[in-house]
Amino acid sequence: xxxxxxxxxxxxxxxxxxxxxxVVRRYATKVVRVPGSDCLWWTGAVxxxxxxxxxxxxxxxxxxxRFAFGLQRGVQELEDARVLGxxxxxxxxxxxxxxxxxxxxxxxxRREWAHRKEVAGSPLGDPRxxxxxxxxxxxxxxxxPREVAAELDxxxxxxxxxxxxxxx
Ligand SMILES: [Zn+2]
Numbered sequence: 001x002x003x004x005x006x007x008x009x010x011x012x013x014x015x016x017x018x019x020x021x022x023v024v025r026r027y028a029t030k031v032v033r034v035p036g037s038d039c040l041w042w043t044g045a046v047x048x049x050x051x052x053x054x055x056x057x058x059x060x061x062x063x064x065x066r067f068a069f070g071l072q073r074g075v076q077e078l079e080d081a082r083v084l085g086x087x088x089x090x091x092x093x094x095x096x097x098x099x100x101x102x103x104x105x106x107x108x109x110r111r112e113w114a115h116r117k118e119v120a121g122s123p124l125g126d127p128r129x130x131x132x133x134x135x136x137x138x139x140x141x142x143x144x145p146r147e148v149a150a151e152l153d154x155x156x157x158x159x160x161x162x163x164x165x166x167x168x
Contacts, residue, residue: 010060015075017056018067027054027067031094032141034148039093039100040068043142050091050134065101068094085109089116089123091134092141121160 017023030044030052042052042064052064065086070078073096085104086093093100104112117124126133140147155161 011075011079013057013060014062014070017060018070018075023056024071027056027064027071030054030064031068032145034141034145034152036149037152038095039088039090040095041090041137041141041145041148042092042094043138046092046131046134046138048131050130052092052094052138065094065096069096069101072096083109085112087112091130092138121162123155123161125159126155126161 030042031040032043034041044064045053045055047053047063053061054064054067055061056067065084066078069081069084073081081103083104083106084101085108086100087098087102088095088100090100095101113124116122119125123133124130128136137148137151140151152161
């Protein structure tokens with residue numbers, strides 16, 4: 001979510017969750033690999049924008065790839081980063097790495113999105129919209145990651161989609 005700060009109590013709760021092996025294990029069970037894709041695919045709840053949602057404590061929810069970022073880089077870096085972007089244009093992706101989930105800014109995210117949406121073959125151009133696309137792919141990833149691989153193949157043939165587009 002763009003630029004939303006976590007209050008100090010929330011931050012402490014989040015830090016505790018990152019250090020809780022049970023919570024981390026629960027998070028990890030919701031992430032799968034898809035053959036032929038470099039992304040790490042979220043199979044849990046999905047938000048209106050197609051992002052993963054992860055309940056790290058009772059009534060406490062965070063955007064799933066922000067949890068991934070916190071796991072890898074720590075709470076302070078997450079707090080400093082504010083805005084994360086998906087260079088792979090896959091809002092379900094949990095992979096914190098160049099080309100996938102990266103530190104961004106609201107302005108940069110908007111600029112990249114507007115640019116890439118217009119590029120032929122962008123997953124952002126899916127006529128279903130981000131949420132319906134993410135939910136459909138999430139359902140498949142949950143049932144069988146090979147279904148996602150087959151669907152990505154189909155989308156490549158149908159729309160000429162490419163998972164990695166130039167940044168422009
Ligand atoms: Zn990715």
